[in-house]
Amino acid sequence: MASAWDALERLERTWSPARGFPNVLAEVNNQPLGRRYMLTALTFFLIGGVLAILMRVQLAVSENTFLGPQAFNELFTMHGSTMMFLFAVPFLEGLALYVLPMMIGARDVAFPRLTAYGYWVYVFGGLVFYASYLIGAVPDAGWFGYTPLSTQRFTGVSTDFWLLGLSLVEVAGLTAGVEIVVTILKFRAPGMTLARMPLFAWALLIVGIMILFAFTVLLTATLLLECDRALETRFFDADRGGSNLLWQHLFWFFGHPEVYIMFLPATGIISMIVPTFARRPAVGYSLIVVALMVTGFVSFGLWVHHMFTAGLPSLSKSFFTASSLMIAIASGVQVFAWIATLWGSGPRLATPLLYVLGFLFLFVLGGLTGVMVAVVPFDLQVHDSYFIVAHFHYVLIGGVLFPILGGICYWYPKVTGRLLSRRLGLWSWGLTFLGFNATFFPMHIMGFLGLPRRVYTYQRDLQLDGYNLVSTAGAFVLGLGSLLLLIDVVISRRRGRLAGDSPWGGDSLEWTVTSPPPPYTHHTFPIVASRTPAWAPSDDAADERTKRIVEELAGEPRDWRATLVTDAVDASPQAIQYLPGSTYLPFWTAVASMTAAIGILSRAYILSAFGGAATIIALVLWLRPKQRIVRLLRRSGLAERTGLTVFPTGTLSTAWWGTLGLTTIAGSSVGALLYSYFYIRLFSEQWPQGGIGLPDWRLATLAIGLLTTSVPAVGWGLRQLRRGRRWPTKAGFSAGLVGGGAYVVLQLVELSRLGFSPSESAYASLFYVLNVAALLLAATGWALHLAVQIRLWRIADEALPEATLQLEIAALYWTFAAAAGLALYATLYLSPRIL
Amino acid sequence: MTAHDRTGIEQRRLWFGLLGGGIAWTGQLIAASFISEWGCFSGLGDRHVGGLMMITWLLIGVSLAMAALAAVATVVAARLHARWRTDGGPGSVDSPYDSSEAFLAKAGVIASGLFLFIIVAQSIPIVFFLRGC
Amino acid sequence: MWHRRFPAGSERSERGSPAQSATPTSGRRHGIAARGLRARGFSGLAGLAILAAGCHADNRQSMLHPGGSAAAEIAWLTWFLIAVCGGVFVAVMALTAAAVWRRSETADAGESAESAADSESRKPPPASPVSPLGAGFIIVAGAVIPALILTVILVLSVKAQVALAPPESDITIRVVGHQFWWEVEYPETGIVTANELIIPAGEPVRLELSAADVIHSLWAPNLNGKTDLLPDKVNIAWLESDSPGVYRAQCAEYCGVQHALMALRIVALPRDEYDAWSETSQASDPEPATEPQRRGRDVYFRTGCHNCHAIAHTAATGRRGPDLTHFGSRLTIAAGVVPNTPENLREWIANPQGMKPGNLMPHTELTRDELDALVDYLMSLD
Structure with missing residues (x-):
């Protein structure tokens, strides 16, 4: 008995969060970081809300002078950017990071240090955003930053604050995306097949994948715009062959999926709350899953409906009318699945469910106005009018904020162990719902009656004073309602009634652990045999192997953090994944990243170079294989006891999946660059632009030839490694080092001898940037190869298997870098000769 | 049944059945938007073949091909589902629920079928723009 | 009269609504x-x-008060969409209400939570009976019926799109968006004006839209939907007013600090009066007739107004600000901020940043006399 207590205590100590300053900066565990994410996001929500109230005060009456135009334009830019980038997405990411491991039966998320890095980058991004108020250069080009208004010619450093703050937050979003996808695919409890995954996890899986594509495109676009601003490239300079419509295409290719990146997790929350209160499993589970998938796909095919007035051909627009209408089917399926689940169940109308009902009312209304704006002729009238403001607030507040508030009420007892006050909750819900409708319903009519968006005032003869006054009054009620909930969150932390483990009787695994959950989340990995594991906890039919593994891992390992890796599809146990503990590296890496951004912001490029170099050094320290851990794992004996490897490789390893995620990100960035190239190409009468001759293909062909031929050699080296042959492995991987090195050198030579500068024309800018992208991808891969060689030369033959993962990752990345290089080469050097 | 019991070919069929419809839809939308935006701006829309715009023919061709792809994906998924839905196997004791693969196949039938409908709906506008953008 | x-x-x-009175x-x-x-x-x-x-x-700026065929077509579509979507909304809400109608006999949240706090908290709750509604209901109500409705909407949308294509037109007008005003040019006659679009009633007018700086958007909701003005390329739009009248239009794409106060008046004249207007607008402005007007003209050229504001047939050829030819006949100043009266003009010139902060017109130091003379001169241009 004593030893059992001792074991538990050691487990507890291994996982317990860091306390006190500066230890908290080193925290990497998902629970404290998830909480911090959510609290930080709620802080930004409060700030964004105050900005909104200020705007509503200015608009309460016509020709008001409470705020000047400049202040107002700053407010709507900051309000939109804050609510989208600093509140909604980060909050949902934080919720996911906190709840997911509990819900799917893991002990942490896949990349704890990346979680910490993402969190800090997010905080720093938000600080950069708001630092603009300190120096009085607040972003004022709108949250959509349309060029040319957002170019150097029309806005000053304020837009740099916006772009760089945004870039940091996007990086945070990307880390969360990879994190979420890999966690869901690899850390599910044994038996939690894809067919039994909670719908919240399904929604997040799809959202995670969407983030990898959408955020990358935005990140690429913002970097291109920053290049235009800081380095005088010409991507968006119409006078030099660039295109303003390109910015709109790229921005909305991100911007529309962004809406669903916020909305799908919100539906995931709804899909958890509804079955709990209906006390029956979700009806139409597979239909909901398909609806999520279809939404994920189709959301990438709607972006042009933000550009219906931009003068695109009527025919093009009509396709996007079709896609924008059809996505409503997916939403319709979800709505009716929830109705079917609730039907006749006599649900208890507790606050989480009230938020669900409020959500249904508001979201269905907002969805239907969404159907209306998909209709091109109608949209030509209401586009950029207050009708749109009404529409997307119904979708975003009704469709995202209400589920978030419902989710707060639902999971608060799990996070804190205490219930929120029911009475405050009812008041808060009622005020929020009424205030919201009073604020935003009149805006539909204001749009019909000719009020454009983003105006700091409107003239009296528009005769809109009455509607606006109602709207402003509503905003105060709405603000009060949300504030009440936040107050409730604060005071119930200490004074709320104790909740118990499962106050609502929920069906998913998080309700099987204590409230608040232990730092290691699951002492014993649950075995899942249904979609409602908390309602049917035991499973006698699990196979012996799984049972034995789960038994061996009950409270184990005690002295280092680890979790169980299972098959991505059918969740059978595959490996044990070591997870890192507290470290300051993520924090300092984030500081270095921020330094690089601030360097660009202040045009002190030496600072950027310093920040960039520091980031790279930190990453090397971070990723460096540590012999101490190898020895620890080897000694643990866990592999022998469970029959599972503690050195997972290939698809068993989170690192491998993470690399796949990284290549997906880099790949979509390359895709966005290629899209930009061809978009500008198609609308240029002359190509290459501005009298630049066709590119000389000889050196580039030699370079890409060397790069691509090294890929099969590296692949051969990897196969030799699996046969345990050290020297052939070294030889094969040397080809990567040599071929990659030659490629990098030749690319540098190629770039240095070009007879034109990147600022000559959009073509010239594209030529440089695409080549630099290929160069950077190859140089990163080359660095990986260098690390591989160092390791291969240093370790003993017996240690070869433990190096496998590193070599696999280098080879995987190398294949990608060569493929991307080839695509960029074909575009730059071959396509002008063919097309 | 676990994933490893399935043959590689069946795995590939399963993923095709699940994602084929979505990929076909993506292909149709990207092709249609590029063909129409480029065609109409560059004056290609003025070139007529057999009474219709040249780009109309292109659009019809792409749409038919992608609809066919989605239809094939639906059928592939349906056949896999029909085969797998009954073999419960040790991993799926709660009989209302099929194995992961059967579930994915079922999802593929619905998703690819829905995408087939969306592709058809997305082709409707072409009929209204036969002779000019 | x-x-x-x-x-x-x-x-x-x-x-118009009886509640609306003249301002x-x-x-x-x-x-x-x-x-x-x-x-x-x-x-x-x-x-x-x-x-x-x-x-x-x-005649308020409104898409629900159409003054032309295009806006009428869209207004019809709008009412149709409101009716259909409204019907769907009511139906879905009725179903939702029905779904939760039957209140549970079990205790409310507080009590239940307290009991949940007991040791037996992991016990599954009493299950509800299986829902009578299954996948069939979801597919029919959530997919099939919406698909039918959406297909109808799609067809109507595309048909309206085709119907709204720019028709043949005798008159082409170029509109160039500036921060924060509208330049209007009649290429056939060479007339250049600002912040006013004079069109003949009863016939479609073709607009060639472009921008001099950032993106703007021309929105005259009573006449047609909006179209962006891009610096990249010329967009084509069209307007038609069924009958003579004046419509307000406004910039609808955020274009910088004074996006809010960038309005345009569209004046539809009977054809014969349009022709007469076109005739006289090509003529030069009358020579200053009085001493103050002559002094005003001196001020205009001495203080540099002419560097930005052109007046046809004079040495003033600047194009950065609105063309002031026939300025006296304009309805408003500063792109619709105030009516064009001598008092307002005085105030505007004396302190351009006062009534429209952030606009690009610089302050010019003028004595009271100079200002009076300048206003006199400008109002005489008609």
């Missing part, structure tokens, strides 16, 4: 505009200007 002359217009203005400034504006136009000897135009002033007050 204009009731008699323009029955169609007066009828239009009466169609306090409308009478004054009417007087000013009439005075300016009468001085030029066009009684018909004077009548129109009165109509303009009167009509403007009642």
Whole structure:
């Protein structure tokens, strides 16, 4: 008995969060970081809300002078950017990071240090955003930053604050995306097949994948715009062959999926709350899953409906009318699945469910106005009018904020162990719902009656004073309602009634652990045999192997953090994944990243170079294989006891999946660059632009030839490694080092001898940037190869298997870098000769 | 049944059945938007073949091909589902629920079928723009 | 008098809601505009200007008060969409209400939570009976019925799109968006004006839209949907007013600090009056007739107004600000901020950042006399 207590205590100590300053900066565990994410996001929500109230005060009456135009334009830019980038997405990411491991039966998320890095980058991004108020250069080009208004010619450093703050937050979003996808695919409890995954996890899986594509495109676009601003490239300079419509295409290719990146997790929350209160499993589970998938796909095919007035051909627009209408089917399926689940169940109308009902009312209304704006002729009238403001607030507040508030009420007892006050909750819900409708319903009519968006005032003869006054009054009620909930969150932390483990009787695994959950989340990995594991906890039919593994891992390992890796599809146990503990590296890496951004912001490029170099050094320290851990794992004996490897490789390893995620990100960035190239190409009468001759293909062909031929050699080296042959492995991987090195050198030579500068024309800018992208991808891969060689030369033959993962990752990345290089080469050097 | 019991070919069929419809839809939308935006701006829309715009023919061709792809994906998924839905196997004791693969196949039938409908709906506008953008 | 002359217009203005009364400034504006136009000897135009002033007050900037065929087509579609979507909304809400109608007999949240806090908290809750509604209901109500409705909407949308394609038109007008005003040019006649679009009533007018700096968007909701003005390329739009009248239009794409105050008046004239207007607008402005006007002209050229503001047939050729040819006949100043009266003009020139902060017109130091003379001169241009 004593030893059992001792074991538990050691487990507890291994996982317990860091306390006190500066230890908290080193925290990497998902629970404290998830909480911090959510609290930080709620802080930004409060700030964004105050900005909104200020705007509503200015608009309460016509020709008001409470705020000047400049202040107002700053407010709507900051309000939109804050609510989208600093509140909604980060909050949902934080919720996911906190709840997911509990819900799917893991002990942490896949990349704890990346979680910490993402969190800090997010905080720093938000600080950069708001630092603009300190120096009085607040972003004022709108949250959509349309060029040319957002170019150097029309806005000053304020837009740099916006772009760089945004870039940091996007990086945070990307880390969360990879994190979420890999966690869901690899850390599910044994038996939690894809067919039994909670719908919240399904929604997040799809959202995670969407983030990898959408955020990358935005990140690429913002970097291109920053290049235009800081380095005088010409991507968006119409006078030099660039295109303003390109910015709109790229921005909305991100911007529309962004809406669903916020909305799908919100539906995931709804899909958890509804079955709990209906006390029956979700009806139409597979239909909901398909609806999520279809939404994920189709959301990438709607972006042009933000550009219906931009003068695109009527025919093009009509396709996007079709896609924008059809996505409503997916939403319709979800709505009716929830109705079917609730039907006749006599649900208890507790606050989480009230938020669900409020959500249904508001979201269905907002969805239907969404159907209306998909209709091109109608949209030509209401586009950029207050009708749109009404529409997307119904979708975003009704469709995202209400589920978030419902989710707060639902999971608060799990996070804190205490219930929120029911009475405050009812008041808060009622005020929020009424205030919201009073604020935003009149805006539909204001749009019909000719009020454009983003105006700091409107003239009296528009005769809109009455509607606006109602709207402003509503905003105060709405603000009060949300504030009440936040107050409730604060005071119930200490004074709320104790909740118990499962106050609502929920069906998913998080309700099987204590409230608040232990730092290691699951002492014993649950075995899942249904979609409602908390309602049917035991499973006698699990196979012996799984049972034995789960038994061996009950409270184990005690002295280092680890979790169980299972098959991505059918969740059978595959490996044990070591997870890192507290470290300051993520924090300092984030500081270095921020330094690089601030360097660009202040045009002190030496600072950027310093920040960039520091980031790279930190990453090397971070990723460096540590012999101490190898020895620890080897000694643990866990592999022998469970029959599972503690050195997972290939698809068993989170690192491998993470690399796949990284290549997906880099790949979509390359895709966005290629899209930009061809978009500008198609609308240029002359190509290459501005009298630049066709590119000389000889050196580039030699370079890409060397790069691509090294890929099969590296692949051969990897196969030799699996046969345990050290020297052939070294030889094969040397080809990567040599071929990659030659490629990098030749690319540098190629770039240095070009007879034109990147600022000559959009073509010239594209030529440089695409080549630099290929160069950077190859140089990163080359660095990986260098690390591989160092390791291969240093370790003993017996240690070869433990190096496998590193070599696999280098080879995987190398294949990608060569493929991307080839695509960029074909575009730059071959396509002008063919097309 | 676990994933490893399935043959590689069946795995590939399963993923095709699940994602084929979505990929076909993506292909149709990207092709249609590029063909129409480029065609109409560059004056290609003025070139007529057999009474219709040249780009109309292109659009019809792409749409038919992608609809066919989605239809094939639906059928592939349906056949896999029909085969797998009954073999419960040790991993799926709660009989209302099929194995992961059967579930994915079922999802593929619905998703690819829905995408087939969306592709058809997305082709409707072409009929209204036969002779000019 | 204009009731008699323009029955169609007066009828239009009466169609407005009875609650809408003339703004306090409308009478004054009417007087000013009439005075300016009468001085030029066009009684018909004077009548129109009165109509303009009167009509403007009642004829609000609204897509639900169409003044032309395009807006009428869209307004019909709007009401159709509101009806369909409204019906769907009511139906879905009724179903939702029905789904939760039957209240549970079990205790409310507080009690249940307390009992849950007991040791047995992991016990599954009493299960509800299986839902009578299954996948079939979801597929029919959530997919099949929406698909049918959406297909109908899609067909109607595309048909309306085709119907709204720019028709053949005799008149082409170039509109160039500037921060924060509109340049209007008639390529056939060489007329250049600003913040006013004079069109003939009853026929479609083709617009060639472009921008000099950032992206703007022209939105005259009573006449047609909006189209962006891009610096990259020329966009084509069209307008048609069924009858004579004045419409307000506004920039709808955020274009910088004074995006809010960037309005445009669209004046639809009967064809013969449009022709007359076109005729006189090509003529040069009258020579200054009085001593103050002559002094005003001196001020105009001495203090540099001419560097930005062109006046046709004079040495003033600047194009950075609005062309001021025939300025006295304009309805508003500063792109629709205030009616064009001498008092307002004085205030505007004396402190351009006062009534429209952030606009690009610089402050010019003028004595009281100079200002008076300048205003006198400018109001004499008509």
